Amino acid sequence: MKQPININRSACKLVVKSVLFLFFFIGHVAFANWSSFRGNPQLTGVSDSELPENPRLLWTFQASDMIESTAAVVDGTVYVGALDGVLYAIDAQTGKKRWTYQASGSTKASPSVDNGVIYFGDSEGVFHAVDIATQHTKWQFKTEGEIISSATFVGDRVLFGSYDGFLYCLNRENGELIWKFETEGYVHGTPGIWTQPSQENGDVQNFTIVTGCDSYLRVLNIDDGSQTQLVDLGAYVGASPAISGSSVYCGTYGAEILAVNLDTGEIAWRYRHPKRRFPFFASAALTDDAVIIGGRDKMVHALSSETGESLWTYTTKSRIESSAVIVGGRAFLGTTGGMLIALDVSTGESVWEFATGSSIVASPSVADNRLYIGTEDGTLYCFGN
Numbered sequence: 001m002k003q004p005i006n007i008n009r010s011a012c013k014l015v016v017k018s019v020l021f022l023f024f025f026i027g028h029v030a031f032a033n034w035s036s037f038r039g040n041p042q043l044t045g046v047s048d049s050e051l052p053e054n055p056r057l058l059w060t061f062q063a064s065d066m067i068e069s070t071a072a073v074v075d076g077t078v079y080v081g082a083l084d085g086v087l088y089a090i091d092a093q094t095g096k097k098r099w100t101y102q103a104s105g106s107t108k109a110s111p112s113v114d115n116g117v118i119y120f121g122d123s124e125g126v127f128h129a130v131d132i133a134t135q136h137t138k139w140q141f142k143t144e145g146e147i148i149s150s151a152t153f154v155g156d157r158v159l160f161g162s163y164d165g166f167l168y169c170l171n172r173e174n175g176e177l178i179w180k181f182e183t184e185g186y187v188h189g190t191p192g193i194w195t196q197p198s199q200e201n202g203d204v205q206n207f208t209i210v211t212g213c214d215s216y217l218r219v220l221n222i223d224d225g226s227q228t229q230l231v232d233l234g235a236y237v238g239a240s241p242a243i244s245g246s247s248v249y250c251g252t253y254g255a256e257i258l259a260v261n262l263d264t265g266e267i268a269w270r271y272r273h274p275k276r277r278f279p280f281f282a283s284a285a286l287t288d289d290a291v292i293i294g295g296r297d298k299m300v301h302a303l304s305s306e307t308g309e310s311l312w313t314y315t316t317k318s319r320i321e322s323s324a325v326i327v328g329g330r331a332f333l334g335t336t337g338g339m340l341i342a343l344d345v346s347t348g349e350s351v352w353e354f355a356t357g358s359s360i361v362a363s364p365s366v367a368d369n370r371l372y373i374g375t376e377d378g379t380l381y382c383f384g385n
Contacts (some may be wrong), residue, residue: 016246034073034367037110037150038283038323041193042243045285046326047366054352055371059095063088065376070110070150070323072118073367077132078382079118080374087120087130088380092368099135103128105146108129108304108362109160110190114149114172119158121147127160127168129175139175143168150190150240154206154222161187167210167218169225179225179279185214189240189283192248194219194262209262211250212239217260229265233258239323242284242291244305249291251280257293257301269308273297278319282363284301285324285331287345292331294320300333302348312348316341327371334360334373340381354380 032049039047049348065084072079077098078090083106084172089098105123112119117138118130125143130136145163158172163186169178191208198205206222213236219229235254236286240250246262255277259268278297285292290311291303300314318337330342330351336359358377365372370384 005337029303032368033075033113034071034365035070036072036112036152037070037190037363038242039325039366040241041152042155043190043192043283044242044244044326045283045323045363046287049327049334049366050369051327051330051366051367051371051383052385055354056385057354058370058381058382058384060068061088061090061095061097061380062129062210063374063378063380065106065378067378067380068108068361068376069120070113070363071365071372071374071380073365073372074113074114076368078372078380079111079113080372080380081109081120082374082378083107085122087111087118089132089135090380092370092372092382093135095380101128101130101135108148110150112153114153114158117172119151119160121149121160121162123147125162125164127151127170127175129172129292130212141168141170141175141177145186148188152191152193152208154193154208157222159191159208159222161189161191161210161212163187167191167208167220169222181218181220181225181227183210183212183214183216183218185212185236187212192241192243194243209243209248211239211241211248214239215252215257216248217241217248219262228261231265231267233260233267238281240283242286244286247305249284251282251284251293251295253279253281255279257284257291257299257303257308259291259305271303271308271310273299273301273313275356278294282320282333283323285326287326290345292324292326292345294322294324294333294335296320300324300331300343300348302345314343314348314350321361322373325364325366327366331366332366332371334362334364334375336360339374340364340373354381354383
């Protein structure tokens with residue numbers, strides 16, 4: 001004779017609630033986004049996502065032309081521009097094309113996404129704001145030079161540079177010019193954001209920092225575009241500034257890596273390799289105590305952020321123009337020889353690599369435990385678990 005089953009009703013209710021919560025959680029996933037060129041307004045190149053120890057190729061997407069821009073990844077969609085002037089929107093899970101938008105010219109600028117709108121410039125000097133919901137132009141703004149700089153946001157404002165020598169600040173909603181600041185050369189890099197308390201009343205003040213092809217680092221008040229600091233870097237700069245506290249780090253075409261102290265307005269330290277003297281084009285990535293940057297000297301350099309002392313170097317077989325991204329204890333970057341590599345940030349040892357077969361100028365984007373990067377044969381790669 002079978003024994004009667006004794007059911008614990010409290011335990012059953014708990015299981016049912018757990019299952020319902022799990023379904024609710026799956027239906028309300030919060031995406032870890034990479035919404036702009038270096039991942040945050042300070043341009044530090046640090047991801048809060050994770051990657052498996054040995055990332056595997058999950059899918060590839062083929063664009064019609066070279067990809068030199070860094071992808072933005074927001075809410076499960078990858079946005080990347082190509083030299084055919086097309087902005088591609090790609091499903092982050094499957095690699096399938098969702099929609100496209102045709103710009104006025106080729107697109108080297110990395111797109112930036114904020115509040116349902118994509119912002120990017122093109123080779124014809126047109127800055128586009130594209131509404132994601134409608135997939136149509138929200139507004140456009142015309143400059144007099146090519147736009148390679150990516151966009152940065154503060155409140156209701158969007159900032160970017162142009163090859164006409166100006167840094168622009170526009171109203172994010174309608175594209176109207178709020179102010180523009182004329183430099184003495186191309187503005188190639190992306191402007192970073194430095195936030196400081198006001199000395200008068202303690203309120204927060206926002207400044208933008210731009211390192212330009214005129215060899216200067218400039219600090220501008222975002223409210224009115226007035227210049228508050230000017231630091232002579234001694235050489236042409238194509239990289240974007242990486243900002244940590246009151247320190248700014250960048251490489252120059254004068255074969256140096258510099259740290260600028262914003263409190264004093266002076267260069268805190270200079271690093272120059274004792275033998276190899278080649279330009280730095282890539283932007284720096286910052287850990288808690290190190291500055292990591294690749295150069296056209298075919299080396300990756302890790303320096304003490306405090307002193308500029310060399311911690312380690314890693315030698316590749318080709319130039320590096322791709323800016324590193326820090327994921328946990330590893331730095332991921334590409335080379336013009338087509339290698340995507342991961343280095344241990346403590347030792348500089350190579351811990352993972354993948355041969356794409358085509359030159360990599362773009363920088364990695366890391367979101368939702370996946371890494372995305374484009375190559376000059378027009379292929380966008382997705383790696384993950």
